[in-house]
Amino acid sequence: MKKKVSLADIAKSLGVSKTLVSLVINNKADAHGISKETQQRVKSKIREMDYHPNVLARGFRMGKTNTIGLIVSDISNRFYSRIARKIEDYAWSYGYNVVICSTEEIIEKEKEQIYFLRDRQVEGMIISTSQDNCSFFNDMYVSGMPHVLIDRVFAGMKSPNVSVDNFGGARMAARHLLNQGMKKFALIAISPDHISTINERISGFVETLSEADINIPSKWMIRAPFDQIDITVRTTLQKLFQEDDLPEAIFTLNNNLTAICLKYLTDLKVNIPQQVAIIGFDDSIYFNFTRPTISSIQQPIDMLSEKAFDLLLKQIQKTAIEPHLHSVKLPVDIIIRESSLKPDAL
Amino acid sequence: MKKKVSLADIAKSLGVSKTLVSLVINNKADAHGISKETQQRVKSKIREMDYHPNVLARGFRMGKTNTIGLIVSDISNRFYSRIARKIEDYAWSYGYNVVICSTEEIIEKEKEQIYFLRDRQVEGMIISTSQDNCSFFNDMYVSGMPHVLIDRVFAGMKSPNVSVDNFGGARMAARHLLNQGMKKFALIAISPDHISTINERISGFVETLSEADINIPSKWMIRAPFDQIDITVRTTLQKLFQEDDLPEAIFTLNNNLTAICLKYLTDLKVNIPQQVAIIGFDDSIYFNFTRPTISSIQQPIDMLSEKAFDLLLKQIQKTAIEPHLHSVKLPVDIIIRESSLKPDAL
DNA sequence: GTGAAAGCGCTAACAC
DNA sequence: GTGTTAGCGCTTTCAC
Numbered sequence: 001m002k003k004k005v006s007l008a009d010i011a012k013s014l015g016v017s018k019t020l021v022s023l024v025i026n027n028k029a030d031a032h033g034i035s036k037e038t039q040q041r042v043k044s045k046i047r048e049m050d051y052h053p054n055v056l057a058r059g060f061r062m063g064k065t066n067t068i069g070l071i072v073s074d075i076s077n078r079f080y081s082r083i084a085r086k087i088e089d090y091a092w093s094y095g096y097n098v099v100i101c102s103t104e105e106i107i108e109k110e111k112e113q114i115y116f117l118r119d120r121q122v123e124g125m126i127i128s129t130s131q132d133n134c135s136f137f138n139d140m141y142v143s144g145m146p147h148v149l150i151d152r153v154f155a156g157m158k159s160p161n162v163s164v165d166n167f168g169g170a171r172m173a174a175r176h177l178l179n180q181g182m183k184k185f186a187l188i189a190i191s192p193d194h195i196s197t198i199n200e201r202i203s204g205f206v207e208t209l210s211e212a213d214i215n216i217p218s219k220w221m222i223r224a225p226f227d228q229i230d231i232t233v234r235t236t237l238q239k240l241f242q243e244d245d246l247p248e249a250i251f252t253l254n255n256n257l258t259a260i261c262l263k264y265l266t267d268l269k270v271n272i273p274q275q276v277a278i279i280g281f282d283d284s285i286y287f288n289f290t291r292p293t294i295s296s297i298q299q300p301i302d303m304l305s306e307k308a309f310d311l312l313l314k315q316i317q318k319t320a321i322e323p324h325l326h327s328v329k330l331p332v333d334i335i336i337r338e339s340s341l342k343p344d345a346l
Numbered sequence: 347m348k349k350k351v352s353l354a355d356i357a358k359s360l361g362v363s364k365t366l367v368s369l370v371i372n373n374k375a376d377a378h379g380i381s382k383e384t385q386q387r388v389k390s391k392i393r394e395m396d397y398h399p400n401v402l403a404r405g406f407r408m409g410k411t412n413t414i415g416l417i418v419s420d421i422s423n424r425f426y427s428r429i430a431r432k433i434e435d436y437a438w439s440y441g442y443n444v445v446i447c448s449t450e451e452i453i454e455k456e457k458e459q460i461y462f463l464r465d466r467q468v469e470g471m472i473i474s475t476s477q478d479n480c481s482f483f484n485d486m487y488v489s490g491m492p493h494v495l496i497d498r499v500f501a502g503m504k505s506p507n508v509s510v511d512n513f514g515g516a517r518m519a520a521r522h523l524l525n526q527g528m529k530k531f532a533l534i535a536i537s538p539d540h541i542s543t544i545n546e547r548i549s550g551f552v553e554t555l556s557e558a559d560i561n562i563p564s565k566w567m568i569r570a571p572f573d574q575i576d577i578t579v580r581t582t583l584q585k586l587f588q589e590d591d592l593p594e595a596i597f598t599l600n601n602n603l604t605a606i607c608l609k610y611l612t613d614l615k616v617n618i619p620q621q622v623a624i625i626g627f628d629d630s631i632y633f634n635f636t637r638p639t640i641s642s643i644q645q646p647i648d649m650l651s652e653k654a655f656d657l658l659l660k661q662i663q664k665t666a667i668e669p670h671l672h673s674v675k676l677p678v679d680i681i682i683r684e685s686s687l688k689p690d691a692l
Numbered sequence: 693g694t695g696a697a698a699g700c701g702c703t704a705a706c707a708c
Numbered sequence: 709g710t711g712t713t714a715g716c717g718c719t720t721t722c723a724c
Contacts, residue, residue: 006716006717006718007717007718007719008717008718016694016695017694017695017696018695018696018717018718018719019694019695019696019719019720020693020694020695022718022719022720023694023719026719032693032694033693033694034693034694035693035694038693038694052461052464052465053465053717053718054465054467054716054717054718055462055465055466055467056402056405056406056411056466056467056717056718057406057700057716057717057718057719058717058718058719059402059466059718060402060403060406060700060701060702060716060717060718061699061700061717061718061719061720062700062718062719063700065402066466067445074431075421075427075430075431075434076424076427076428076430076431077427078422078424078427081421081422081423081424081427081430082422084421084422084427084446085420085421085422085448088421088446088447088448089448092447092459097445097447097462097463097466098445098446099413099443099444099445099446100430100434100444100445100446101434101438101443102431102434102435113438115398116401116443117443118398119398119399119400119401120401120402120405120412120443121400121401121402259631259632259635260631262632262634262635263631263634263635265635266634266635266639267634284632285605285606285609286605286608286630286632286636288608288609288612288613289605289608289609289611289612289636290632290635290636290637291636291637293612352700352701352702353701353702353703354701354702362710362711363710363711363712364701364702364703364711365703365704365710365711365712366709366710366711368702368703368704369703369710372703378709378710379709379710380709380710381709381710384709384710399701399702400700400701400702402701402702403700403701403702403703403716404701404702404703405702406700406701406702406716406717406718407701407702407703407704407715407716408702408703408716409716
């Protein structure tokens with residue numbers, strides 16, 4: 001693996017040209033009418049000398065790196081790691097590698113990472129952005145850098161994108177709670193407060209409630225900074241449960257929030273859903289065996305990843321993207337379990 | 347972003363040599379006594395023409411790609427995605443990108459991925475292998491390809507490696523259960539059956555039990571194939587609970603197994619720990635708020651990742667690795683929650 | 693059927 | 709202080 005045998009070494013030791021060897025390696029020998037016998041000689045020499053093409057050099061020469069980038073806020077979040085896995089599978093099947101980057105929701109870091117990947121000539125990127133508007137990506141789109149925005153999107157953006165129906169999902173959650181006669185709600189989101197998914201979920205929830213003439217008091221609209229979710233949720237819940245006036249249900253806006261919220265509700269010995277019901281955005285296998293089991297909005301992660309990769313590949317291959325696929329919004333499901341049921345329904 | 351301005355373009359439009367531009371770009375201008383004024387001219391031209399160095403070309407020239415590979419069985423498994431995140435953070439801080447590969451526990455796929463990454467000139471790899479012996483890696487070590495084995499290791503291997511004390515962790519679990527007077531145990535592992543971590547955990551558990559003259563009946567030594575965990579666990583548990591003779595406790599050997607096992611125990615309406623206790627290897631935040639809360643062996647993921655990256659970096663930089671750091675084994679903790687307590691202790 | 697030579701974008705001796 | 713030149717390992721046009 002070490003000796004760094006090059007194509008030239010093979011050619012020399014065989015007394016043939018580099019062209020010949022290159023042709024054989026790339027299966028273009030037949031097309032060029034290279035004799036079977038020569039081909040065999042080359043092939044066995046390659047094996048003999050344990051030659052491995054320098055893919056980097058080839059990529060450099062051909063302007064193809066066979067690498068794509070995946071940029072998300074945090075690869076250890078299961079939502080993103082599942083996306084990563086799917087993207088990786090598709091990528092691998094097309095001969096691509098994927099480079100991962102976690103932005104920690106820091107806009108500057110995200111930009112830096114995108115620039116870095118671009119300078120390294122990745123052929124495309126799939127991005128769940130932390131930015132607060134699409135001008136950066138519109139420029140990128142105009143510049144011709146293949147990319148697709150995933151999960152988090154903006155109105156009026158030019159880049160191909162695929163997301164889920166956050167608004168509709170939140171609406172489902174709200175309706176489900178309203179249908180059971182609940183009237184008092186709290187909502188826990190993360191900040192920064194320009195994340196599109198979070199805002200769409202908030203809108204969906206809030207608007208649906210207001211159609212029923214219900215508002216969420218501002219003290220129950222909770223924002224936990226991305227890097228301080230744990231402590232924020234803990235102190236907020238502690239304070240909340242010191243008061244007499246409690247919400248009937250809490251809507252947690254992503255999987256981390258749901259988990260952390262449940263952890264501290266448990267610590268506080270709050271009965272779910274008797275004292276307070278809960279429903280989260282983004283499902284987890286664990287929600288099946290907590291007691292109570294946890295209701296949630298389930299996202300079509302596999303489909304999301306598949307569509308995203310497909311859109312990226314089309315750009316890389318310069319295949320036209322049908323207009324109706326340029327911006328895809330996927331439906332979500334509500335999984336009703338015990339945590340969101342009115343106590344008397346249990 | 348598109349026009350592909352090259353260093354040569356800058357040089358030409360400025361009427362200077364490429365060398366000059368290169369020196370300025372790489373902050374070597376001062377050392378070479380390039381006048382401040384020329385440097386400024388170059389810099390502003392670079393900005394004016396929106397030039398971005400082709401990092402690939404540079405890497406190609408210098409034999410440095412600033413890329414490392416991370417190879418695990420499944421990046422969507424939280425254990426690995428947390429490792430990935432940490433590795434990525436360290437890598438980024440050293441100017442490295444990380445390429446992820448999921449092997450699905452398929453040895454051939456793993457080898458293919460390693461070859462692929464090698465041919466792409468990654469500078470090093472961190473690998474949680476699915477292979478059943480270390481000869482492949484010993485060859486790799488001899489060949490000089492920087493790499494470190496993480497999590498799964500082999501006795502007598504040459505490659506630098508870092509793992510956790512699986513044997514000790516399983517022993518802790520066994521002792522904890524034995525201490526409470528339990529005598530009948532089941533164990534659920536994944537196959538293939540050459541995965542070192544799994545085997546060490548089995549050994550630790552089984553040996554500790556046998557010191558107390560207890561054996562696990564073979565019908566209670568369960569193996570679920572990696573890609574069929576769900577169905578295997580389900581049918582196994584269904585069958586198990588049709589019988590009168592039940593184990594007092596189940597030891598699940600990784601986070602997936604624990605989750606899936608809990609899911610189906612819940613489906614079967616089994617009372618934990620009254621009917622059967624459970625303790626898992628690998629912790630999860632969710633174990634805090636299930637009811638009962640779930641006991642587990644907690645692994646030092648951050649430390650594991652840090653040590654691994656450090657060992658890799660040393661190899662890349664050709665720094666000597668102190669002998670006692672060549673093979674690192676990290677201690678684990680037992681987190682005792684409700685699921686593993688004798689009913690009368692609750 | 694096979695080879696020579698140019699060049700992808702960059703860096704680094706070595707000149708001048 | 710600045711420029712010339714020779715590659716890194718590969719593919720590809722064009723020639724023979």
